[in-house]
Amino acid sequence: MTSTAEPTVPLSVEQLSETTLLRFATAGSVDDGKSTLVGRLLHDSKSVLTDQLEAVEHASRNRGQDTPDLALLTDGLRAEREQGITIDVAYRYFATARRRFILADTPGHVQYTRNMVTGASTAELTVVLVDARNGVVEQTRRHAAIAALLRVPHVVLAVNKMDLIEYKESVFAAIAEEFTAYASELGVPEITAIPISALVGDNVVDPSANMDWYGGPTFLEHLETVPVSHDLTTCHARLPVQYVIRPQTAEHPDYRGYAGQIAAGAFRVGEAVTVLPSGRTSRISGIDLLGEPVDVAWTTQSVTVLLEDDVDISRGDLLVPTKDAPATTQDVEATVCHVADAPLTIGHRVLLKHGTRTVKAIVKDIPSRLTLDDLSLHPHPGHLVANDIGRVKIRTAEPLPVDSYADSRRTGSFILIDPSDGTTLTAGMVGESFASPEPVKAEADDDGWDF
């Protein structure tokens, strides 16, 4: 355990300038040392402040521990402290000179699939934690499957507790190989394996002196350098209209702007656009980026779009390029994760929220339930209970311009809502469950176990 009385390290000038933002999620069980890893990450990156550390030291002493228990940094609610478990998604924030981080910290217990799905839904990277002594277990496979289902672009396999297996390269290599083969089968596009000890601090923030054989980045270095945005030229541009801005003042008598956050791709002034579901067309005459006119805007900027014609557009409509419009449908087939305590049944009347549009819908069929441990399909389960993953067929009262979730995480996703009390029932992803697998590379590059 590092001494906690560290000198203050003022942030550099770079740290005070604008940088990029990475949203990532962790999955792992209490026993894998996830809270310790997160605590170590915050502590070693100097993100833990004096009073937080004092509180942890105090609480550790009260429990009769002689060194500060870093896991306590991330334990929030009283109920959890009493039970010694974490029961929900907690969000944590830290920064380095190179990047700002938002961590969705999710408990990895079997009952909490829905929390992992929630955390992964906004993440660009997921950390799957394994205990080096146990290797790839059922739960590891479950975590990999959730990352694949949610199409998280980057997955890190953190092989923890290397100190307990004498830092053996062969053990790490075998676990990394097994996991990479499995996750690649599921279509996870990018997997990086890193050997660490959260307790000792090996390869979390600082390079390990105990693993000379490992030439790759530390866990934090990888987080700092992984790409956070994609090539937009291959994306379908999509703008769900949130709100129509009409000042109707002497200064702006005819201003009519369609406000929304670009969900995918990029829009340009002059571009021909189609409004869905009506199918009317016009051209973009201006884009207002929060008070500044721009020629082009892209995901995830919040903008106001002005059109050449007075088209009837309201909240819930979707603006798309005329040359790249999705089909609209009233029959949605999707993979879902059921997140509510009451089950989802065939014939269930629900509300479906897609983008900025909420429509009535009915659950027509539940063709199968998926067991994450071994990816087996159970036909016609009849209903889905909390934390179940399954396939559903939904009929909507109005046509929806849905994309496949594989193409667009924001316009291929939806939630189901209980009309009676507003409960969020189900998270849905349109189209096929898993991407087609990438061929597994035979040779590892020498860039650190990036198989």
Place this chain on the structure above:
Amino acid sequence: MTTTVADVSEEGTDSPYALSHLDALESEAVHIFREVAGEFERPVVLFSGGKDSIVMLHLALKAFAPAAVPFSLLHVDTGHNFPEVLEYRDRTVKKHGLRLHVASVQDYIDRGVLKERPDGTRNPLQTLPLTEKIQAERFDAVFGGGRRDEEKARAKERVFSLRDEFSQWDPRRQRPELWNLYNGRHAPGEHVRVFPLSNWTELDVWQYIAREGIELPEIYFAHEREVFQRAGMWLTAGGWGGPKGGESVEKRQVRYRTVGDMSCTGAVDSDATTLDAVIAEIAASRLTERGATRADDKMSEAAMEDRKREGYF
């Protein structure tokens, strides 16, 4: 404001389409404001004249420009507010032609509904006036400036946080938030607290204030002030309840990192008279914002959690 395309890192991994962290947070907050405007009947923004609520209002103005903000403002006045902050509040309301509702703790004490605490702290007394004002005005969405980095109980808070008719927060009733699909449905009498700054840190807020050139009340900058020490904090001397036996007033150069009720908001020694100096000081500070300056969070390890359940933030 110009959109800054983030520096391409040395590996060249970030495409020119990567938003800077402030642009990403700003865009997310604007999206939240517009969602509420589209889905709720009577939203209101909690506005105290503190920096977080000032940033919230700035974002709301941007979200709907060139039209007016489609919300009114609500201030829960403890009766122990800093005069500089009240003056700023009134000036801002007037400048943007907004409507301000005030829920007054002093009124409740004068009517005998609430009792003054022996320690003079009025922050815990805000819950009832706030709840009753929300009920009386039938507000269905209430924007707060709370951030998830502030304190452990808030780390689990949702962007849309459902409250019953007593404004109570039940951690087990909160809905999972998937992608950016917020679910604001609620029963009559219930409302939703909305936190557009959920993912901001204290440093983000300050950097944004500097970038946007947002004006703040003077007490955020170093100035001479008569203070006395209580429970390890510098408190402003005044009629609200200090100094008392054994406490002595001295003149010090201080500033406030957070602005609340005078009785429980402590100042820190500082010579930071400009935004840049404040940012540098915060970046180098090794104390969290609340740990340094808020007596009410130190009451007990679970104090915040308990007060959230009661309907405070």
